[in-house]
Amino acid sequence: MNASEAKIEWLFINLGWFFLVAVMSVIGLDVIIRDSAFPSTVLALLIFGGVANIIAVVSLLQNSSGKLLQRLMLLNDIALTLGFIAGSSKIQSQLLFVSLIPITVAAMRISWFVSILLTSAVVGSYWLIAWSEIGFLSVNAPEFIYTTLPQLINGLILVIAGSAVSYIGTRIKQSLLIERKQQEKEAQLALQSAQKKIKLIFELASTLSATLNYELILEAALDVSDASLREFFNKGDDISQIGMILLYGMDQTLYIAASQGLPDADIVLRFPAQEGAMADAVASVEPIIINHPYDDPELKYSMGINGCQQAIIIPLRAGFDSYGFLMLASPEEDIYSDEFVELLVAVSNQAVLALQNASLYQSLMDDKDRLVTIEEDARKHLARNLHDGPTQIIAAIAMRLNYIRLLIKKDPDEAVKELAEVEDMARMTTKDIRQMLFILRPLILESQGLVAAVEQLRQKLSETNNIEIHMEADSVVDKLLTKEAKGSIFYIIEEAINNVKKHAKAQNIWIRIYPQGLNVITEVKDDGVGFDVSEWENNYAGRGNMGLMNLQERAELAKGQTAVRSTLGEGTTIIVTIPAVHKEHTA
Known part of the structure; x- marks a missing residue:
């Protein structure tokens, strides 16, 4: 049971209590005036009606008040009305108009026609009870009419009042039904709006997860923002706007990293975000909606903005890091609603996460490229050192050995001196090669640490x-x-x-x-x-x-x-x- 139905049921229950209280008050006053006993039949009916109302209250609190119980409660009200009229002598006229309460309930619960039938039944019962007390068979016609004229008038008044009350009850029911339908319609529209938001955010997440290129991410964010506006308002191609993503540059000014519908002359613009709407967005870290953005001290320099009546600026932030802004502007007035702003904030958050992932991926790729470059440089460095150092010396040693082979026969003493120099050259080459091997893989760095490794490097x-x-x-x-x-x-x-x-x-x-x-x-x-x-x-x-x-x-x-x-x-x-x-x- 929804809130509107619950309100109606509480109204019916309150009317039931009011009905019982009204009857008890009328009969109680009559008992006091006449100084007589309270009618036992009426007392039993009051107790029965109270128990029935308590059952209705419990059922409503347990949210188990069904159609059957509602029909039984209506029949209970009708039976009580007739019982009160039949069991209360000499005050049927006063109780007669209390019956307007169940007549109203019948009109609101079922229909105007049923309430008229109930009115007719109550009036007919009232007339029968009154005429039976007069003895309409024992008096002549003129006397009968004269004696029953008050009952006739009361009955006719009740018919008129019952018809009016039935009409009013029916209108109340229709109003409540219209209110209920309006609430259901609003709930349906809210559900559709939420479904659209979820759909658009899902599409954005799917699009952004498919790429790690930050330029494609920015374009995808603008595409989804534009599609969101069209689908959100169901206007298709009848709506136009420009979009741009502004990112902070090295000089901490904002440049246009991606745009849609923006003139080429605007692409080179830079915004310091020191005054106007962008400065407010930086300070508040909240979305800013501005009317007549062409009057903004910084945005007025954009040719695209000059034709727009409203613009929205969404900060692109992750934690304490600010990347820039997502900005949309439209030539239509009052187009960016609070719900659409919420959607744009979700789009911006997804875009920021994708930008972070793309930035991390690019950083990893740069690190990979640097590692490859460093390894390549290390190989070139090693090749150059081998060529300039040990390779040259070994070639020189080979030449000196060939020379020594010739000297052995001609001048043995000189050959001995040459061998000593070759030995020195070989020892020096050995040290160079060991130093190269040490630099390529310093095992001491792993075993004894950085300080020991640098000290050994210094010594070598x-x-x-x-x-x-x-x-x-x-x-x-x-x-x-x-x-x-x-x-x-x-x-x-x-x-x-x-x-x-x-x-x-x-x-x-x-x-x-x-x-x-x-x-x-x-x-x-x-x-x-x-x-x-x-x-x-x-x-x-x-x-x-x-x-x-x-x-x-x-x-x-x-x-x-x-x-x-x-x-x-x-x-x-x-x-x-x-x-x-x-x-x-x-x-």
Whole structure:
């Protein structure tokens, strides 16, 4: 039973109680005036009616009030009415009009025709009871008419009143039915609207889950927003709007990343979001609906917006991260309702999740590409070192041995000297190869940690280079770094030292590794010739020093950052910051 039906049933039950109270009041007053006893028949009928009403109340509270019980309650009211009239001598006229209550109930429960029949039955019963008391067979016609005239008038008045009450009851019933149908219609429309929302959100989720390309995601979000408006209002092609997705650029201004229905001249616009509707959306983090967006201090520069009467701005946020806005604008007024705004918020949330997934996927792909590039660079580096170092020396050793073979017969003493030099060359080559093998796979890094591995690297490089390498490291850093981060720092230090050897013309290198706050800091400093950092940064495409780029990429793989400080003639400092694993160790 719905709320409207329950209201009607409570009305009927209250009328039943009112009916019993009215009868008891009329008869009670008559008993007091006449100083007589309360009629036992009427008292029994009142008790019976009260019990019947209690049963109706319990049934309604248990939501089990069916059609059968309703019909029984109506018959009960009719029987009580006739019983009260028959059991109350000399006050039938007063009780007669109390019968309007069940007549009204009959009109509202069944129909106007049934209530008229009930009125006729009550009036007929009243006349029969009254005439039987007069003895209509024992008096002549004139006397009978004179004696029964009051009963006739009362009966006719009841017929008229009953007809009017029946009509009013029927109209009340019709009003309640119309209200019920209206509520059902509204509920149906709300259900259809919810189904449309679910359908559109499902379609958006399906579309967005099918791609990890952020450009396609933005286009899909605009497509669904446009389709949502058309389907939501069932207007098909009769409705038009423009849409755009604004994202924050490197300069923290908003640029148009994707659009629909926007003039080409608007694509290059940038919005600082410092005033107007977009500034309000940034401050409130809530959807903003604006009328006459062409008056907005920032949007007025858009040619597409100039023809629109209403616009809506939806922030694209995930947690505390703000990506930008989804904006729709239409030449029609008051088109964006609260329900449609809720739908757009759901669309925006799905789009943000897809953007996050696409960003994560792109980041993983970039990391993969960087790994491939680093491995390729490492192979090239190894090949170049083998070619420039051991390969050249081994070729020289082969030539010297051939020369020594000729000297043995001519000048044995000189041959012995040449053999000693060849031995030195072979020993040096062995050290170079061992150093290369150590750098390729430093087993000590896994067994003893980063500090021990860097110290061994320092010793090996000191044996084969004239550069003095100084090291200062806090052993606690081994507890603060993951295995991958330790490997990244080791190769960053090795690459930085190689850069110094090739370009810096330095006499000293200082290596420092220490915890700071929630990070581990690695510094590699030299006293070489230095370089102009700004010129190096501005000439990204034509950089000749790929070693610094490799340092940055390796740091990014460990979720770290790289800073380069250098001045011509004053050396270079490379600072690498990598997040620590356990925050409690970084205090």
